[in-house]
Amino acid sequence: MEKKVRVLLIGAAFSANLHMDGYSRCTDIVEIVAICDKDTSRISSLAKEYGLTNYAVYDDYVKAIAETDCDVVDICLPNFLHHDVALEAFKHGRHVISEKPLATTVEDAEEMVEAARKAGKKLYYAEDWLFAPALNKALSIIEEGAIGKPLYIRARECHSGSHSPYAQTIRYCGGGCMVHLGIHPVAFLLSLKNNRWTELVAMTSGGLDKNMLHNGMEGEDWSACIIKFEDGTSALIEANYLTTGGMEDVIDIYGTKGCMHIDLTFSSAISCYSIPGLSYTVEKAEVTTGWSKPAVDERFNLGYVSEIRHFMECCLEDKDAKVGLRGIDGLEALKVVNLIYKSAKEGIKITNPNLKQE
Ligand SMILES: NC(=O)c1ccc[n+]([C@@H]2O[C@H](COP(=O)([O-])OP(=O)(O)OC[C@H]3O[C@@H](n4cnc5c(N)ncnc54)[C@H](O)[C@@H]3O)[C@@H](O)[C@H]2O)c1
Incomplete structure (x- = not known):
């Protein structure tokens, strides 16, 4: 054997x-x-x-x-x-x-x-995310030159709030929706650009009573970051806990010769209308009645x-592991999330301290 x-x-x-x-x-x-x-x-x-x-x-x-x-x-x-x-x-x-x-x-x-x-x-x-088949297909489309040179990427993971009791307290989880959800697009973009980001600026809702909806949660329930990479590409990363109807994992890529829209969660080949409702449609969907896009193999499609x-x-x-999946990549993703928090808290633009030293 x-x-x-x-x-x-x-x-x-x-x-x-x-x-x-x-x-x-x-x-x-x-x-x-x-x-x-x-x-x-x-x-x-x-x-x-x-x-x-x-x-x-x-x-x-x-x-x-x-x-x-x-x-x-x-x-x-x-x-x-x-x-x-x-x-x-x-x-x-x-x-x-x-x-x-x-x-x-x-x-x-x-x-x-x-x-x-x-x-x-x-x-x-x-x-x-690094194993999501749709994202990998998108990367091979870029590789063949079909949308030219990517200039701008918009990427988000959003849903209605974590099910985990530990996600409410910063000591247990490290932050709000950016560290929980936004870390997926952050890590994806960093792996794409070999961690070579140059500057970022961010805002968050701020946590507790400053939050838009989840006032019992210490971490933020809305956050966005604009980040630039050494090759000139810019990206807008968003994470929020305000999104009802199921988890949104969406990536839009704009290049010099075309663009691409990738939807990891609502791109099922099935459109279903149900009066009694289904047992399951997509992650975090609150209801399954009426029209839905039931995921075909959600876990495979999410990677x-x-x-x-x-x-x-x-x-x-x-x-x-491959780039993006090693401990050092997890460390870099966490560093960027923490700098996103710093930028939001202090209202400042941050440049990559590691690239500056090189
Ligand atoms: N990659 C993804 O898309 C994804 C999705 C969900 C969660 N996560 C991550 O997975 C991790 C776990 O999250 P979760 O939502 O599965 O679960 P959770 O945070 O709700 O709890 C996980 C389990 O840990 C157990 N536990 C807690 N303290 C323990 C201890 N000291 N010893 C042994 N067991 C203990 C609990 O009983 C529970 O069953 C988190 O880091 C979360 O960020 C990743």
């Missing part, structure tokens, strides 16, 4: 389900050896949903990491725990997959990158399936 990557999955909620879906589609190279969540009932539901039988159960990640013979620890926990769990995993010589954002602070993210380096292990940053396969193949070969 070919060698399989042994995975310890930590967390058994929403994002763990997205990852499990990916694992269930590459059982030729993956074995889930253990799952850890402090709420073990979530582990049983997840295992039941994916027909998993032979796995160990833990409610304490320190014990799980110490006792599990695995190749990689996959962290699907609230943002503030990514750092501690990753350091624990590197201490035991495991590779790590971290959900986004890499951490809640740049200092924590830097420590994670450094711990991976010291342990001689890989830190993989789970940015699913999660190929993302997991990529990480597993990297683990098998003990190699780094």
Whole structure:
């Protein structure tokens, strides 16, 4: 039998389900050896949903990491725990997959990158947008010159608010919609431009009573950033928690010889009108009655399936992930999000401190 990557999955909620879906589609190279969540009932539901039988159960990640013979620890926990769990995993010589954002602070993210380096292990940053088939097709259209040189990109992820209780408090999550949602377009654009951004300016709603809608949330519920890249391209990045009707992942690209509009969430080939409603249409849709665009294979189209396969193949070969999916890329995305917050708070334009030094 070919060698399989042994995975310890930590967390058994929403994002763990997205990852499990990916694992269930590459059982030729993956074995889930253990799952850890402090709420073990979530582990049983997840295992039941994916027909998993032979796995160990833990409610304490320190014990799980110490006792599990695995190749990689996959962290699907609230943002503030990514750092501690990753350091624990590197201490035991495991590779790590971290959900986004890499951490809640740049200092924590830097420590994670450094711990991976010291342990001689890989830190993989789970940015699913980089595997969305529509986005990759769009990039190949650019590559063939069909819209000329891209000049301006508008990219957003927006929905009506995070389901996670941890997303309400900055200490637990690191910010509001920009760190939760905007980090996808930020990471996508950074990977496209090899992290070579030059300047940015941003605004946010400001959090709590300054928010437009979510006044109990410490982080902002609306944010936008204009960012420029070394090659002259400009981009407008937006994230908000004001969007009802389902999650919007939309990217518009304007080039010298054409333009492209990419809709990752509402581009289903199916248009359905239902009086009783469907069991599911798209992520975060509040209602499913009337006209809808039910997603055909949402997780594949958002990139999660190929993302997991990529990480597993990297683990098998003990190699780094592609640009945009390495620990250092997660760190750069978090740095940019934090500078977006700084720009918004202080009302200033920020230039990339790293490019200035070169
Ligand atoms: N890539 C994406 O599109 C995407 C989508 C959703 C969430 N995420 C990310 O995934 C991560 C998890 O978010 P979520 O929404 O799946 O779940 P969540 O934040 O609601 O909670 C995750 C799980 O962690 C468990 N947990 C909390 N503290 C624990 C501890 N100390 N030990 C063990 N288990 C503990 C909880 O019981 C829960 O089941 C976050 O970082 C989030 O940003 C990414």
